[in-house]
Amino acid sequence: MNGNSTIGEAAIRAGCQGYFGYPITPQNELTEYMATHLSRKKGCTFIQAESEIAAINMVYGASLAGARAMTSSSSPGISLKQEGISYLAACELPAVIVNMSRGGPGLGSISASQSDYFQATRGGGHGDYRTIVLAPSSGQELADLTHRAFDLADKYLIPVIILGDAMLGQMMEPVEFKYEAPEELPVRSNAMRGAKGHPSRVIKTFTSKPSELEEINWSLFRRYQLIKKQETSYEAFMVEDAELIVIAFGIAARIAKGAIKTARSNGLKVGMLRPITLWPFPSDKVRELAKKTKYFLVFEMNMGQMIEDVQLALEGKGEIFFHGRPGGVIPTPSEVSLIVSRLCYQKGLK
Amino acid sequence: MRKVYSRPKSLKRNPFHYCPGCGHSIIHRLIAEVIDEMNLRDIVVGIPPPGCSVFAHHYFDIDMAESAHGREAAVATGIKRTDPEVIVFTYQGDGDLAAIGTAETIHAANRGERITSIFVNNAVYGMTGGQMAPTTLSGQKTTTTPYGRDVSLEGYPIKMSEMLALARGAVYIERTAVSSPANIRKTKKAIRKAFQAQIDGLGYSLVEILSACPTNWRMSPLESWQWIEKVMTKEFPLGVIKDATGASDAN
Numbered sequence: 052m053n054g055n056s057t058i059g060e061a062a063i064r065a066g067c068q069g070y071f072g073y074p075i076t077p078q079n080e081l082t083e084y085m086a087t088h089l090s091r092k093k094g095c096t097f098i099q100a101e102s103e104i105a106a107i108n109m110v111y112g113a114s115l116a117g118a119r120a121m122t123s124s125s126s127p128g129i130s131l132k133q134e135g136i137s138y139l140a141a142c143e144l145p146a147v148i149v150n151m152s153r154g155g156p157g158l159g160s161i162s163a164s165q166s167d168y169f170q171a172t173r174g175g176g177h178g179d180y181r182t183i184v185l186a187p188s189s190g191q192e193l194a195d196l197t198h199r200a201f202d203l204a205d206k207y208l209i210p211v212i213i214l215g216d217a218m219l220g221q222m223m224e225p226v227e228f229k230y231e232a233p234e235e236l237p238v239r240s241n242a243m244r245g246a247k248g249h250p251s252r253v254i255k256t257f258t259s260k261p262s263e264l265e266e267i268n269w270s271l272f273r274r275y276q277l278i279k280k281q282e283t284s285y286e287a288f289m290v291e292d293a294e295l296i297v298i299a300f301g302i303a304a305r306i307a308k309g310a311i312k313t314a315r316s317n318g319l320k321v322g323m324l325r326p327i328t329l330w331p332f333p334s335d336k337v338r339e340l341a342k343k344t345k346y347f348l349v350f351e352m353n354m355g356q357m358i359e360d361v362q363l364a365l366e367g368k369g370e371i372f373f374h375g376r377p378g379g380v381i382p383t384p385s386e387v388s389l390i391v392s393r394l395c396y397q398k399g400l401k
Numbered sequence: 402m403r404k405v406y407s408r409p410k411s412l413k414r415n416p417f418h419y420c421p422g423c424g425h426s427i428i429h430r431l432i433a434e435v436i437d438e439m440n441l442r443d444i445v446v447g448i449p450p451p452g453c454s455v456f457a458h459h460y461f462d463i464d465m466a467e468s469a470h471g472r473e474a475a476v477a478t479g480i481k482r483t484d485p486e487v488i489v490f491t492y493q494g495d496g497d498l499a500a501i502g503t504a505e506t507i508h509a510a511n512r513g514e515r516i517t518s519i520f521v522n523n524a525v526y527g528m529t530g531g532q533m534a535p536t537t538l539s540g541q542k543t544t545t546t547p548y549g550r551d552v553s554l555e556g557y558p559i560k561m562s563e564m565l566a567l568a569r570g571a572v573y574i575e576r577t578a579v580s581s582p583a584n585i586r587k588t589k590k591a592i593r594k595a596f597q598a599q600i601d602g603l604g605y606s607l608v609e610i611l612s613a614c615p616t617n618w619r620m621s622p623l624e625s626w627q628w629i630e631k632v633m634t635k636e637f638p639l640g641v642i643k644d645a646t647g648a649s650d651a652n
Contacts, residue, residue, distance in 0.1 A: 069483055096482040100475070101508035108472035108505070112479020115446075115466050116487065120479070138469050243464050243480070244487045247443035253458040254466035257451065 054193050055220040058149055058213070059084030061197035062121050066233045067147070069096045069113035069120040071106040075128045076161045077217035078151035082123065094236055103128040107135030107148070114144040115254060117242020119201050123149035125217070126167050127158060129175075136210050137176030140271070141256040145204030145239075147197070148182075149213045151220040154379030162379030163218035163302055168356035171214045172330040179268050181275050183211040183282065184329040186300040190224030196327070198230055205239065207278055214329060216352070218302045218381065279331040286325040287336065289315065293322030294400045295391065296340055298361055299350040300326050307350050309384030310391050319395045329357070334364035341369045346398055348372045350387060352380075409433035411442050413462045422622025424579040424612025425453060428521060429460050431579075431589045432490070436463065439596055441488050446480055448473045448491045453528045454521070457492055471502025474509035477516040488599060490517040496526045499535040499561045506565070513570025513604035517595045520561065520607055523614040524633065531617030535559040538636050543617070558636050562609045566643035572604035574643040578611035580629040584639070591641075598646050611637055 052060070059081050062070070070089050072082035082099070090097035096113070100106035106122045113120035124132060129150045139146050152167045154160035171184045183203050185196045193215065200211040243252060258264050286304075289311065290296055299307040304325040314321040324340060326333050341347075347369055349358040354377045361371060374390045376382045395401075408414065411433035417426040436442050447465045449457035450473055458465040468476045473491035481489045491498075498506050498520050509516060525543055526532040532545040536558050540549040550558075562574050573595050577588040588610055595606035611633050613625035620628060 069479065071479070098478070098482065098512075101504050104472065105475040105505050105508065108469065108475035109479035109482075111468075111472075112476040112481075113483045114479070115476070116480040116483035118483045120483075134469055135472070138467075142466075242484075243446055243466055244484050245442070245444035245446060246462075246464050251462045252464050255455075255458060256467055257455050 052190065052226050053080055053221055053223050054190055054215065055080035055151065056084040057190050057193045057226050058123070058197050059088065060228060061194040062147070062201070063089055063092065064228055064230045064232045065198045065201040066119050066237045067121050067201065068094060068118035068236045069110065071098050071100050071109035071113070071120070071122050073100050073103045073106050073124065073128060075125045077153060077220050078123050078125050078149065080220065081149065081151070103131035104134065107132040110146045111135055111139055111144060114139065114146050115243045117239040117244065119205070119237060121147040121149070123151065125150065126152045126155050129167065129170070133176035136182065137174070137178050137180065138256060139210040140174070140180035140182065141178065141267070142254050143208040144210070145208055146210045147200045147204055147213065148210055149215065151215045151217060153217050154377070160379035161217060163216040163352065163381055164377065164379045165216060165301060165303060165352040166356070166377060167214065168329065168351070168353060171212050172332070172360070180271060181330055183207070183209055183278060184214050185211065186214050186327060186329050187219060188301050188305045188325065190222060190226045193219060194226050194228055203282065207274055209274070214301065216302050217379070282328060283331045283333050283335070284327040285333040285336055286327060288323040288325065290322035290324060290340060290344070292320050293344055294320045295346040295348060295395060296344050297321065297323045297348045297350055297391065298337070298357070299323065300329060300357060303350055303352050306382055306384055307387050310387035313384065313388045314391050314395070317392065319392065319400060321391055321395070332360045332364070334360065337361060337364035341365055345369050346372070346394070346400070348374065348391065348394060350374045352382065353377050409437045411436040411463050412460055415459055417460060418456065419453065420616045422613050422615035422625055423453070424521065424523065424610065427579045427585060428519065428588070428610055428612065429457065431585070431592055432519060433461060435589060435592045435596060439593065441596065444486060445488045445490070448476050448489065450493050450497045452494050452497065454492055454494070471497050471500070472505055473497070473502065474505040474514070474516065474518065478509055478514050481514060481516055485515065488596065490519060490596070492519045493521065494527065495520070495522045495524065495534040495536040499559050506561070507568065510565045510568040510571040510605040510607070513572070515599050515602055516605060517599050518607040519592065520609040521612045522609055522637065523612045525614050525617045527614050527617055531614070536637070538632065560637070562607065562642045565607060568605070570604045571607065571643060572645045573598040573606040574609070575641045576609040576611070576637060576639050578629050578634065578639055580611065580613070580626040594646070601646070603646055609637070611639070
């Protein structure tokens with residue numbers, strides 16, 4: 052199954068009731084999967100919206116009405132959705148937003164890239180907010196993290212971004228779905244469907260009192276602190292005795308893993324840290340690793356974005372190197388191998 | 402003594418903050434009366450816009466959720482498709498529905514979404530201080546057309562209701578005004594008919610209401626109501642623009 056369709060199937064099995072999309076390469080298989088499979092499910096809605104902006108606002112409406120709702124796009128389209136994501140964050144409405152990212156800036160290329168890291172992990176739209184960002188690196192993880200995304204969104208009443216890329220979306224891989232679609236679609240208890248049996252409710256973001264808005268921001272901040280504490284996740288691969296640790300996420304981590312296996316077969320003590328949640332970033336783990344390991348190689352398919360989080364986490368400890376390929380160029384494991392072995396040679400690591 | 406007039410149940414006991422002569426408070430009340438009379442309060446959700454009426458939830462005693470500027474029809478679509486039993490209405494201004502939200506509006510109408518839009522046309526951006534709206538009349542002075550709207554540069558007052566009438570999914574479109582007791586009564590009737598079209602599951606309905614903004618028009622309330630009747634209705638004629646509800650007379 053290709054990665055895009057995997058997300059679609061996993062979303063349906065997570066009880067997604069509404070999918071609202073707009074065509075953009077390289078994520079169209081997901082929209083088409085939902086058109087084929089979600090639209091026929093009882094009580095479910097598929098809409099090909101007139102724009103990404105309309106699509107995210109339909110998600111906002113469906114989430115208001117208490118449904119598990121989702122949209123997907125790729126980089127330029129995700130920029131358009133930022134207005135809606137900011138409103139979702141402000142209104143504390145859960146939603147799942149998939150970005151199968153491509154090269155940028157501008158219309159860019161349709162090839163895989165990781166150049167939306169900043170946008171995804173810094174909120175993305177206007178205002179002081181965060182979204183949970185999940186970075187899958189395989190077909191299986193696309194399925195697992197899509198399910199987790201819906202759960203996290205509901206648990207913390209927050210928009211969750213799945214940051215994939217063109218390659219993950221197109222790749223065909225065997226996938227095991229761990230969940231069956233629910234018999235009944237989940238409906239949040241505070242669904243806005245009329246004031247029957249309770250006082251009328253208001254979902255709003257605008258206030259003329261700065262102190263009121265400040266309190267909203269504090270409340271969001273406290274939740275973000277809780278998410279940091281409870282939901283940070285990562286994969287640590289062969290780090291125990293590592294003298295050099297590669298830090299990479301998503302498809303870049305998959306590429307790096309090949310290079311690390313090669314390095315190990317050559318006797319080089321190289322490991323990898325792969326953040327699975329990009330926000331919250333596993334800063335504590337990075338700091339912990341720096342107690343034993345001095346050298347870090349950050350590898351990204353951009354000009355260096357996650358490296359800033361690594362620098363913040365290391366607080367000047369250790370030594371950080373960077374290898375990046377922007378624009379949608381796909382680096383090979385042998386290219387990364389070369390970088391790793393050269394670095395090991397320069398630093399005298401055996 | 403018989404009580405003949407009181408606050409509708411769907412309005413809270415809050416005094417309106419709107420300027421003297423502003424149409425919002427009248428329109429709020431009309432919608433609340435219709436919601437009460439049609440017994441919709443338990444199942445209605447309103448989507449107010451940014452702008453002066455961003456505080457609509459302060460007055461309406463119904464479920465309300467704010468929308469980003471212009472996106473009301475998309476938000477309403479998301480709610481309605483999730484639960485078709487909910488009666489959803491959007492409350493939008495001219496900058497909102499006729500400029501930034503044209504795409505969302507046209508496509509919601511074209512899909513025949515079972516939603517109702519209350520479109521308040523006062524020919525200016527009110528809350529931001531009276532800038533030119535897409536519906537600003539030719540020659541009309543606003544803060545961004547200080548020499549009067551020059552149609553050769555700024556285009557013509559846009560006629561959303563007539564444009565939307567072309568959409569097959571739109572079933573009921575009427576333009577009214579809140580400039581006189583007679584027009585206010587007609588407005589209420591139109592709102593009722595628009596909600597009925599939604600209840601009957603027929604498609605998209607919209608009531609465009611010509612409304613005064615005395616503050617930004619630099620007129621007294623009385624002058625502004627006269628201006629609606631004498632000037633504005635020339636560009637935006639009142640009446641039913643489209644009725645494809647099929648019923649001979651829903652009233």
